Amino acid sequence: MSYEPKLAAALSGATMRQLSHWRRAGKNGAVLVPEVSDARPILYSFRDVVALRACVRLRQETSLQKIRKALNTLREDLGEREHLSSYALVTDRDTIYLAEHGQATDLLRGGNYVIHQLVDVLAPFYQDGRHIPALLHPRQHLTVEPAVRGGEPVIHGTRVPAAEVAALVRDGIEPERIMDFYPGVSADAARDALDFSDYVDSYTDSAPRQVAA
Numbered sequence: 197m198s199y200e201p202k203l204a205a206a207l208s209g210a211t212m213r214q215l216s217h218w219r220r221a222g223k224n225g226a227v228l229v230p231e232v233s234d235a236r237p238i239l240y241s242f243r244d245v246v247a248l249r250a251c252v253r254l255r256q257e258t259s260l261q262k263i264r265k266a267l268n269t270l271r272e273d274l275g276e277r278e279h280l281s282s283y284a285l286v287t288d289r290d291t292i293y294l295a296e297h298g299q300a301t302d303l304l305r306g307g308n309y310v311i312h313q314l315v316d317v318l319a320p321f322y323q324d325g326r327h328i329p330a331l332l333h334p335r336q337h338l339t340v341e342p343a344v345r346g347g348e349p350v351i352h353g354t355r356v357p358a359a360e361v362a363a364l365v366r367d368g369i370e371p372e373r374i375m376d377f378y379p380g381v382s383a384d385a386a387r388d389a390l391d392f393s394d395y396v397d398s399y400t401d402s403a404p405r406q407v408a409a
Contacts, residue, residue: 197346198232198239206396207340208248209321209328217260217409218251224268227251227260228280242340242347247280249317249331256323257287260409266292266303274301286315335392337385349392354380361386362393 199207201215210218218227219234228247232239240248254263266285270276274294276283284295285303293300293309300309320330332340339352349358356378364386365371371386381389 197348198241199245199347201238201240202399203396204230204240204245204248205399207245207329207331207334209252209323209326210248212399214252214255214409215248218248222264224264225271227264227267231279242342243279243281245331245347246317249328250280250285252323252328253315253317253321254285254287254292257289258292262287262292262304269303270294329392329395335388337382337388338392351378351381351385351389354378356381358389358392361389365390366393 201212204210205212205215219229219238220226228244228251230238230240230244232241232244251263267280270283270285276294286293286295286300291302291304294303298310301307302309318331321328329335333352334340334349335358337352338349338358340347340349344350345355345357350356351358351361361374361378361381364374364377369377371383371390374381374383374386
C-alpha cells in the first residue's frame with residue numbers, strides 16, 4: 197500500500213502545499229522525499245506519513261528554516277541516513293533536538309541535554325484548528341496497520357478497505373445495509389468510513405485552509 201498525497205496529507209496533518217514544498221530541495225536539502233515515488237504519480241510510504249506527522253508537529257513550534265538546518269545536521273554532520281521516521285526529533289522553539297535514550301543532541305547549536313518528555317507523533321493533535329486523528333486509529337471503527345493491506349485504512353477487525361465502504365454509502369447504500377455486502381461491517385463503521393473519506397477529500401490543492409510551509 198502506498199499513499200497518494202491527499203491521503204498522506206489527511207493522515208499526517210500536512211497541507212498539500214506543504215507536501216509539495218517539503219519535497220523540494222532547499223539550501224539544506226529537502227525535508228522529506230517520498231520513498232515510494234517522488235515523480236508523478238507521487239506516492240508516500242507509511243514511514244513517510246509517520247515522518248510527516250513529526251515534521252508537522254515541529255512546524256507548529258519552529259521555523260521551516262530551522263527544520264531544514266536540523267535535518268542537514270542530522271544527515272551530513274552526524275551521518276544519520278536512516279529514514280526520518282526512525283528518529284525522535286523535538287523542539288523547545290529555540291532549537292531542535294535528536295532524542296535518544298533520554299538524552300538529546302542539539303542539532304542547531306551542538307551539545308547534549310536531557311529530554312524529559314517526548315511528543316507521541318502517532319497521537320491525535322490539532323493543526324491550524326483542524327483535528328488530526330490518531331494515525332493508527334483515525335476513527336473509532338477504522339484502523340491503519342502496516343501489516344494489514346499495507347497500511348490502507350480498514351474497518352477495525354477486518355481487512356475491508358474503508359474507502360470501498362464509503363464508496364458504497366456514497367452510491368446510495370444505507371449504512372444499515374452495508375452488512376449485505378460486508379457482513380463484518382456495522383452501520384456505525386460505515387458512517388465512520390464515510391466521515392473519514394469526507395475528511396480525506398477536504399485535502400485538495402485548492403483547499404482554503406492553507407498554512408505557511
